[in-house]
Amino acid sequence: MKKILSLSILSLAVAFSGCKKDSEFLDIPPISIIPTETAFSDPALVISVLGDLYNRMVDFSSLDNGWQSFADFSETFPSENGSYWIVKNTGWGYGNWGLYDYGYVRDLNLFMQRIEASDKLKAEDKKRFAAEGRFLRASFYFEMVKRMGGVPLILEPLQYDYKGDPTYLQRPRAKESEIYDFVIAEAEAIKNDLPTSLEDKSRATKAAALAMESRAALYAASIAKYGATTPSVSLPGGEVGIPASMADAYYQKSLEASMQIINGEAGPLSLYKSLPVLSENFAAIFLDKSSTNTESIFIEDFKAFAGKTHGYTTNDQPYSISDEGGDAGRLNPSLNLVSNFEMLDGTFAPIPATDGSGKAIAYENQEDIFAGRDARLAGTVLLPNGLFKGKRVDIQAGNITAAGQIILGEGDLAEKFIGLDGPVNGREFRTQTGFYVRKWLDPTIGSGRRGRGSDVAFIRYRYAEILLNAAEANFELGQADLAADFMNQVRSRAGITVPLTGADVTFDRIVHERRVELAFEGHILFDYKRWRIAHKIWVGEPTGIVEIKTNLGKALQRSTQPWGLWPYQLADGPDAGKWIYKEVLPSNVTGTNRFLLGNYYSQIPDNVISANPRIIRQPNQ
Amino acid sequence: MKTSFRYIVALSMLASIASCKKDNYDSPSSQLSGRIVYQGEALGFENYQVPFELYQPGYGGSAPIRSSFGQDGSLNALLFDGEYKLVVPNGQGPFVWPKTNGNPDTIAISMKGGKAIDLEVTPYYMIRHQAITVSGTDIVADFGVEQIITGVDGRNIGEVALFVNKTQFVSNAGDSKIIRKIDNVDVVSEQKLPGGAITDPNAIHLVVPIPELEVHQNYLFGRIGVRIDGVEDWLYGPVIKVTY
Numbered sequence: 001m002k003k004i005l006s007l008s009i010l011s012l013a014v015a016f017s018g019c020k021k022d023s024e025f026l027d028i029p030p031i032s033i034i035p036t037e038t039a040f041s042d043p044a045l046v047i048s049v050l051g052d053l054y055n056r057m058v059d060f061s062s063l064d065n066g067w068q069s070f071a072d073f074s075e076t077f078p079s080e081n082g083s084y085w086i087v088k089n090t091g092w093g094y095g096n097w098g099l100y101d102y103g104y105v106r107d108l109n110l111f112m113q114r115i116e117a118s119d120k121l122k123a124e125d126k127k128r129f130a131a132e133g134r135f136l137r138a139s140f141y142f143e144m145v146k147r148m149g150g151v152p153l154i155l156e157p158l159q160y161d162y163k164g165d166p167t168y169l170q171r172p173r174a175k176e177s178e179i180y181d182f183v184i185a186e187a188e189a190i191k192n193d194l195p196t197s198l199e200d201k202s203r204a205t206k207a208a209a210l211a212m213e214s215r216a217a218l219y220a221a222s223i224a225k226y227g228a229t230t231p232s233v234s235l236p237g238g239e240v241g242i243p244a245s246m247a248d249a250y251y252q253k254s255l256e257a258s259m260q261i262i263n264g265e266a267g268p269l270s271l272y273k274s275l276p277v278l279s280e281n282f283a284a285i286f287l288d289k290s291s292t293n294t295e296s297i298f299i300e301d302f303k304a305f306a307g308k309t310h311g312y313t314t315n316d317q318p319y320s321i322s323d324e325g326g327d328a329g330r331l332n333p334s335l336n337l338v339s340n341f342e343m344l345d346g347t348f349a350p351i352p353a354t355d356g357s358g359k360a361i362a363y364e365n366q367e368d369i370f371a372g373r374d375a376r377l378a379g380t381v382l383l384p385n386g387l388f389k390g391k392r393v394d395i396q397a398g399n400i401t402a403a404g405q406i407i408l409g410e411g412d413l414a415e416k417f418i419g420l421d422g423p424v425n426g427r428e429f430r431t432q433t434g435f436y437v438r439k440w441l442d443p444t445i446g447s448g449r450r451g452r453g454s455d456v457a458f459i460r461y462r463y464a465e466i467l468l469n470a471a472e473a474n475f476e477l478g479q480a481d482l483a484a485d486f487m488n489q490v491r492s493r494a495g496i497t498v499p500l501t502g503a504d505v506t507f508d509r510i511v512h513e514r515r516v517e518l519a520f521e522g523h524i525l526f527d528y529k530r531w532r533i534a535h536k537i538w539v540g541e542p543t544g545i546v547e548i549k550t551n552l553g554k555a556l557q558r559s560t561q562p563w564g565l566w567p568y569q570l571a572d573g574p575d576a577g578k579w580i581y582k583e584v585l586p587s588n589v590t591g592t593n594r595f596l597l598g599n600y601y602s603q604i605p606d607n608v609i610s611a612n613p614r615i616i617r618q619p620n621q
Numbered sequence: 622m623k624t625s626f627r628y629i630v631a632l633s634m635l636a637s638i639a640s641c642k643k644d645n646y647d648s649p650s651s652q653l654s655g656r657i658v659y660q661g662e663a664l665g666f667e668n669y670q671v672p673f674e675l676y677q678p679g680y681g682g683s684a685p686i687r688s689s690f691g692q693d694g695s696l697n698a699l700l701f702d703g704e705y706k707l708v709v710p711n712g713q714g715p716f717v718w719p720k721t722n723g724n725p726d727t728i729a730i731s732m733k734g735g736k737a738i739d740l741e742v743t744p745y746y747m748i749r750h751q752a753i754t755v756s757g758t759d760i761v762a763d764f765g766v767e768q769i770i771t772g773v774d775g776r777n778i779g780e781v782a783l784f785v786n787k788t789q790f791v792s793n794a795g796d797s798k799i800i801r802k803i804d805n806v807d808v809v810s811e812q813k814l815p816g817g818a819i820t821d822p823n824a825i826h827l828v829v830p831i832p833e834l835e836v837h838q839n840y841l842f843g844r845i846g847v848r849i850d851g852v853e854d855w856l857y858g859p860v861i862k863v864t865y
Contacts (some may be wrong), residue, residue, distance in 0.1 A: 090796060232712050232851070236723055306755050535853075545806035560795070566637070583805060592795035597712065597853050606684035613683075621714035
């Protein structure tokens with residue numbers, strides 16, 4: 001009885017305590033979400049919204065989307081057991097490199113709408129934020145048009161009315177040229193709303209907007225001009241392909257944008273020339289985040305011990321100098337790339353492993369074989385016996401007798417003569433081509449540890465590229481002398497002593513200069529695509545050593561398989577102790593790169609086409 | 622301990638019985654087979670390089686089933702019974718697929734049990750009276766090339782070639798012809814002849830020396846290919862086995 005009484009009192013108490021008004025009980029301001037009006041009332045909060053939008057920018061190869069994004073196209077060999085597919089593949093899928101993210105576009109459009117609607121922000125803040133939003137949106141459309149051609153141009157957040165008929169949301173693809181026009185027009189429209197100060201290079205500046213314009217107009221121009229060589233890579237509605245008649249106007253646009261940067265209208269920018277040793281200087285461009293780096297224009301910044309770091313150094317540091325025992329050495333530049341660095345007098349020569357009669361040349365020091373080359377070689381590639389973090393890499397494939405017999409040691413010493421850094425076929429995390437990558441590799445203590453990570457910034461746009469953009473635009477507009485001037489600035493910084501004259505500047509020169517200057521910066525695929533030479537370089541047939549040694553500096557030099565250059569130490573004979581080199585195709589390279597016409601524009605996913613019948617398909621796939 | 626074991630047995634029996642419902646479709650069982658032909662003669666392609674797409678309208682989205690023709694121009698697909706539409710995407714294959722307003726025509730296929738179809742197309746060229754034989758230490762191909770599409774839409778011959786491989790997959794692709802490294806230099810078992818160097822398209826003669834293989838075999842496979850200017854896919858003849 002007592003029990004029933006106490007139970008009923010208890011349940012009554014429960015029932016009454018639940019008798020609050022719904023509005024009192026449910027309408028509690030959320031503590032984990034900042035409402036839109038609050039977020040857009042305070043500049044500090046807007047920056048955190050903007051920070052997310054900056055973080056979602058897409059780069060083709062960047063330090064935070066993995067070392068593999070640098071690895072393809074036979075510029076490197078991937079030294080990791082799980083990644084040999086890159087060199088075993090016989091081509092690329094039509095869907096590769098695709099980008100179709102209207103979720104991000106919507107967020108950008110919403111951002112701009114809310115900035116516009118906000119009445120609590122100061123007018124000057126509003127202006128800058130809106131310009132940054134438009135910069136990010138234009139960048140993203142540029143990134144999409146590079147990969148997909150014309151895409152629907154959506155400039156306002158779309159809202160579905162849930163009435164069952166989404167046709168009013170289905171937009172067709174814009175012309176490829178319209179997207180480029182949009183990027184160029186946006187850059188022009190916002191450049192004066194953005195700061196000219198280059199204090200914070202991870203945010204949009206006037207220079208960043210102009211650099212984007214310079215690159216985008218150049219892409220559009222070359223697609224217009226060289227697209228004529230591949231007439232089948234186009235669609236009748238212009239969603240893919242740009243008429244050749246528009247080329248000159250785009251080149252002009254690109255040149256104007258480049259010249260504004262070169263003339264200093266967008267802040268004090270110049271080539272980085274801080275260190276006396278040219279190769280060290282070149283490597284430092286990609287490491288120096290201080291204000292002495294006048295070369296970088298727009299970067300993706302990282303910060304150690306603050307949650308934004310990347311594993312590039314962990315993945316690619318030399319094995320013997322690894323901070324993270326055993327985690328190292330994945331990205332091995334190929335001989336294909338290495339051979340294409342010129343001699344200091346501006347001539348091309350293969351890496352001299354053998355003399356004219358085919359006999360191996362013996363070198364006193366390992367690095368002698370690379371003597372007299374473009375300083376960018378040692379700045380981009382860590383060569384045998386190269387210095388990193390105060391130690392020298394140990395790259396040796398074995399000993400060799402004067403008669404040519406390779407000795408690796410016997411019994412317990414089976415591998416006595418093999419370097420700690422390789423090369424041995426199939427031994428992952430050590431070089432298998434004889435080279436390690438140096439660009440972006442962080443010499444800071446601890447940067448190779450997984451826990452700490454590296455905070456080297458990724459440079460999206462830099463001054464040297466602007467010079468090369470200006471050179472290319474000048475060349476295509478028939479002003480070869482001006483083109484030579486701009487190229488010579490970049491080349492003399494690399495130590496090349498003989499300047500180019502206007503007559504020396506050819507299409508091959510333009511292609512070559514960008515390949516060596518901008519290696520591992522995410523350019524090669526899009527450059528080869530816009531010049532429409534990708535299908536002529538990546539032809540799907542093996543690359544022989546003859547091809548590696550000839551046609552150096554030529555735009556159409558075949559490069560379908562990454563070769564290596566292995567050092568051996570002579571064990572006897574008059575040259576005992578000296579080094580000889582052998583060109584080697586790493587045994588894991590069994591595939592060949594084949595670029596099909598259908599690869600020029602990435603496939604639009606089936607679900608997109610199926611949801612929006614107005615989207616037309618890419619050509620040749 | 623005993624009880625828990627008994628429970629486990631009981632539970633697993635229950636689970637196996639409970640799952641014995643029909644919850645799956647039967648796998649597709651209607652075989653669609655066919656060939657790409659010109660006047661009844663099959664065309665040859667590189668394996669996996671000439672795609673076709675099958676659409677089955679009426680099931681929500683419109684994503685196709687993608688597949689590709691075999692070396693001998695054959696197509697095979699296991700399908701459910703129903704209505705399908707077959708199409709070869711634009712710009713694929715060394716032939717002209719019928720088009721309307723620039724869009725490739727679909728071919729309606731009604732599947733009910735097995736079905737065999739011949740897809741008639743117009744190739745740019747046909748390889749005629751081909752013969753691949755052994756002559757001494759050489760593999761010799763004799764053939765003619767007949768231009769089918771002439772006039773404004775006609776295209777020139779880029780090159781003709783004889784390829785030789787150890788296996789029955791033979792083509793211009795890097796892994797479909799014998800490539801030997803001799804002193805680090807690639808020696809490819811092929812002979813290519815540029816279109817401009819052909820004197821009589823009706824009597825082309827190509828020779829590839831029989832390569833010395835690491836593992837001896839007394840047979841090889843040869844195949845004739847034609848590259849047409851401005852067309853990505855090569856046209857091939859049948860794979861011919863030669864013994865020596």
